[in-house]
Amino acid sequence: MAKILDGRLMAEELLLDQTRRVQELRQKGIVPGLAVVLVGEDPASQIYVRNKGLACERIGIHSETIRMEERSSQDEVLAVIDRLNADPAINGILVQLPLPRHLDERAVLARIMPEKDVDGFHISNAGKLFSGQQGVVPCTPKGIIYMLKKGGVELAGKEAVVIGRSNIVGKPAAILLLNENCTVTICHSKTKDLTEHCRRADVLVAAIGKPRFVTADMVKPGAAVVDVGINRVDGKVVGDVDYEPVKEIAGWITPVPGGVGKLTISMLMENTLEAACSQAR
Numbered sequence: 083m084a085k086i087l088d089g090r091l092m093a094e095e096l097l098l099d100q101t102r103r104v105q106e107l108r109q110k111g112i113v114p115g116l117a118v119v120l121v122g123e124d125p126a127s128q129i130y131v132r133n134k135g136l137a138c139e140r141i142g143i144h145s146e147t148i149r150m151e152e153r154s155s156q157d158e159v160l161a162v163i164d165r166l167n168a169d170p171a172i173n174g175i176l177v178q179l180p181l182p183r184h185l186d187e188r189a190v191l192a193r194i195m196p197e198k199d200v201d202g203f204h205i206s207n208a209g210k211l212f213s214g215q216q217g218v219v220p221c222t223p224k225g226i227i228y229m230l231k232k233g234g235v236e237l238a239g240k241e242a243v244v245i246g247r248s249n250i251v252g253k254p255a256a257i258l259l260l261n262e263n264c265t266v267t268i269c270h271s272k273t274k275d276l277t278e279h280c281r282r283a284d285v286l287v288a289a290i291g292k293p294r295f296v297t298a299d300m301v302k303p304g305a306a307v308v309d310v311g312i313n314r315v316d317g318k319v320v321g322d323v324d325y326e327p328v329k330e331i332a333g334w335i336t337p338v339p340g341g342v343g344k345l346t347i348s349m350l351m352e353n354t355l356e357a358a359c360s361q362a363r
């Protein structure tokens with residue numbers, strides 16, 4: 083039976099450390115600040131934004147949520163970003179995605195100062211990650227690596243397969259695994275013989291957005307299985323991995339809920355703390 087990589091527990095441990103670090107910063111007169119911009123009324127986004135605000139509160143980070151109407155114009159959203167870029171009380175800016183369809187997501191993300199881009203989605207941070215330079219690393223992929231290492235999963239030389247090639251999860255997760263000296267395969271909706279690829283994986287990351295897509299026959303015995311998916315089925319949240327049967331053959335597995343999602347928020351706090359420290363310098 084797989085060892086459970088317990089995101090809740092890991093996040094609680096990190097929270098203690100982060101609370102201590104925020105206190106130390108406050109004693110030096112530095113109050114880390116995070117602004118979250120939410121445009122529209124998407125119910126899932128409302129929950130994510132609330133959880134981010136709560137995490138800030140728990141560790142002592144100053145947080146602001148800027149709620150904008152669904153019909154806000156591109157110029158209005160950009161004006162808010164400009165104001166936050168110039169605000170010394172704000173070290174990190176996060177625009178909750180997805181944005182309403184009429185807004186240009188790329189242009190909005192590009193407007194955030196790269197140093198305040200705590201999501202790591204700005205093209206400059208993506209470029210740094212790709213070219214091996216120090217920049218802000220996206221929270222979910224950063225959390226995935228944290229969980230694997232904390233759980234004692236050896237990465238160097240291992241076969242890693244990432245299902246999904248989004249800019250926010252799949253691609254950056256693949257680069258981080260490559261940086262850990264894994265041999266990495268990225269799979270997507272056009273991949274042929276997906277099962278064959280998956281069965282070779284010592285580390286299997288599922289970031290697809292399809293409930294229970296990864297079944298037990300796709301998993302190599304003893305593999306570390308990381309489930310990024312958040313899907314709502316009959317009012318319940320389930321991952322991209324068919325958890326119960328896969329748990330029986332995997333070596334490690336992340337649950338949903340209580341897995342990667344928890345670490346995503348922890349890493350957002352981490353990126354905000356790092357931004358506050360580097361901006362204070």
Ligand code: NDP
Nearest residue numbers: 222246247248251270271289290291310311312342343346
């Ligand atoms: P996207 O929809 O942007 O990407 C999904 C990826 O899955 C695409 O690359 C797509 O391929 C691939 N895919 C879809 N169908 C198949 C298939 N049948 N076989 C193989 N690959 C397939 O999603 P995200 O990356 O943004 O998110 C993925 C999941 O992770 C979602 O459930 C999301 O809610 C969750 N998530 C969780 C977070 C957390 O904190 N735990 C954070 C962010 C996301 P193609 O490119 O060819 O279309």
